[in-house]
Amino acid sequence: MLRFILTKLLYLVPTMLGITLVAFGFIRLLPGDPVLLMAGERGVAPERYAQIAAQLGFDKPVWQQYLLYLNNLLHGDLGNSLVTKKPVLSEFLTLFPATVELGLCAIIIATAVGVPVGVIAAIKRGSWFDQISMTGALIGFSMPIFWWGLLLIIFFSGILQWTPVSGRISLMYFFPPVTGFMLIDSLISGQAGAFKSALSHLILPSVVLATIPLAVIARQTRSAMLEVMGEDYVRTARAKGLSPLRVIGVHALRNAMIPVITTIGLQIGVLLAGAILTETIFSWPGIGKWMIDSISRRDYPVVQSGLLLIAAIVMIVNLIVDLTYGLINPRIRHK
């Protein structure tokens, strides 16, 4: 197992380096002088220009600049935001829990609904449930989620007035962040109504973000279940007189879950991309909105490092998915 993990880690190194190259090259590809872009200043005197260039390392050859950049990265220095002047990494760490909270809720909704729907659709293949749920899944899969979010706002916030339009919690409540997760922090604060407020802010964005993963998971579960139910071992289990629940729940589902878990893991990248849209619509203060705001404010150090951090996270999550896959499917590990 250790060998398996180490090989996987080794494979990541070139991709990781490639990602740093992309982030490094990004600033240099932008139209305009990279020195001024990174410094966020315009029309500076030549002395000041030389000073900034030296400070940012732009006076050295490109390969030295890259090594310097890597060195800074390894020391946790991801530059400072031009707008807030704060280190990018600390901004990222402040905002990241909001995105994680949203993403986790979305993936929980998607799995909790998608897997049972897929299983039932497979068992009752061809039934009205199968047809309706799979049509629904195809619609969900084709959904422009930024529009879906607006529709939900019109209905639940506008017409029914059940949920707030934006933000993470009502301004009435204030408490210091402990975990960064609003649901947990609001509980710890002990303020009456805080948890309910946090939950009502979270529910619509989570549903919107869950839509596409939910559709993908339901479709994948259904086809995996159908495939497994045709296998000999399922027929054997049936033939030896096990109850249908046991056949489906233990023999079929456990094997069908292997590709489904991979699918769920691979949705993390989709979720992070979806978070850009969802967070923008609901003014959710997470990294998706942060990236969009930074792009439109030309806060390039943030865009550069945000890109790097998000890609790194997607890679790490994919690695974990890979490892879990090896863990639950010994055939992969011992190939």
Place this chain on the structure above:
Amino acid sequence: MTDTTVKISDAAIRRRQIKEFWFYFSQNRGAVIGLVVFVLLVLTALFAPLLAPHDPTQQYRDALLAPPFWAEGGRAGFLLGTDAVGRDMLSRLIYGAQYSLFIGIVVVAIALIGGIFIGLIAGFYGGWVDNVIMRVMDVVLAFPSLLLALVLVAVLGPGLTNAMIAIAIVYQPHFARLTRAAVMGEKAREYVTAAKVAGASNLRLMFKTILPNCLAPLIVQATLSFSSAVLDSAALGFLGMGAQPPASEWGTMLAEAREFILRAWWVVTFPGLAILISVLAINLMGDGLRDALDPKLKRS
């Protein structure tokens, strides 16, 4: 001596293949519905100037945010109402079809051609060439596609052309990977060896001998990418990085409509519905294509 084997011309083989393809495709009811909707969409885009009741950029100052004709206060002149500056929604939606189809075609064409070329080289030559190319593709795939497209647009500058280029770059690794896998599978087959022994050049082997046998998965992927391209370009338009106002691109229309969501539901509902229906139709068609072209991928 008479020759007993019946010689079938190439055209006849092709006709038979198309017939067989249509048989499997038409088995799938959803795919046929998707095809019909898609054809309607293409016709709408082609005949937009004839179909649209108004000029899509004409602003009727006396009819700002007029509701659809069936709602209270609606006017028969504006069937689906007007937007915040008095432009006819229906006409804008009809012209919007041109954008979506154009974007889909251009993005898929660039990604497909680039991906085939790169994938062929990687799969055909193998070794370090393959290794380098595939590692580069891995890097592109490590970024969430919309995010990478956004950053590329930030580099290139917002606008429709740049958005299409950015999306095509992001999609291209999928085609490269598929082509590579198919080429590696075909490369060892006997007909390729036969062509090689007969003295075919590498270029001929790649493009004339191997490529035609790798097309089925690529066609399916192209359809799926077409719908994703429509979605992603609308998303870029919505975020202000794609087609710029006053273009009647559906995503851009939604971005302009955002501030009126609680006052005028129609300016928000219709452009999104148009996106959803187009994407859904193309995805339905893609499912049917996959079933008809690739028996291995057939949905059980």
